[in-house]
Amino acid sequence: xxxxxxxxxxxxxxxxxxxxxxxxxxxxxxxxxxxxxxxxxxxxxxxxxxxxxxxxxxxxxxxxxxxxxxxxxxxxxxxxxxxxxxxxxxxxxxxxxxxxxxxxxxxxxxxxxxxxxxxxxxxxxxxxxxxxxxxxx
Numbered sequence: 001x002x003x004x005x006x007x008x009x010x011x012x013x014x015x016x017x018x019x020x021x022x023x024x025x026x027x028x029x030x031x032x033x034x035x036x037x038x039x040x041x042x043x044x045x046x047x048x049x050x051x052x053x054x055x056x057x058x059x060x061x062x063x064x065x066x067x068x069x070x071x072x073x074x075x076x077x078x079x080x081x082x083x084x085x086x087x088x089x090x091x092x093x094x095x096x097x098x099x100x101x102x103x104x105x106x107x108x109x110x111x112x113x114x115x116x117x118x119x120x121x122x123x124x125x126x127x128x129x130x131x132x133x134x135x136x137x
Contacts, residue, residue: 002043003034009041013049071122073098080112089129091120100129
């Protein structure tokens with residue numbers, strides 16, 4: 001079985017190390033000892049908590065328009081590079097960098113600029129960027 005240190009489990013769950021320790025103290029997450037004697041979490045024990053987390057704290061704090069795409073990443077636009085016809089938009093969603101290639105016209109219509117809140121939705125190999133309802137474009 002795959003085992004994770006408390007800090008690794010916390011990173012995977014998007015919570016602090018202290019939260020993982022509290023969950024263990026309250027019986028929500030079992031801890032064991034690894035071969036080196038350090039406290040570890042079994043990967044299989046993380047699965048229910050990860051499913052429970054859903055979109056995560058960032059998505060909960062900044063809900064965006066509902067969409068059919070299940071793979072959505074809420075974050076901040078960190079770079080918009082435009083050329084004649086195309087634009088590359090970088091979005092930082094927690095620890096993940098998402099890159100979308102779109103027409104320059106689409107990026108201009110959305111008014112995409114670094115520092116904006118947006119969501120990337122992925123279906124197959126396509127990633128699109130959305131703005132929250134009521135955002136100024």
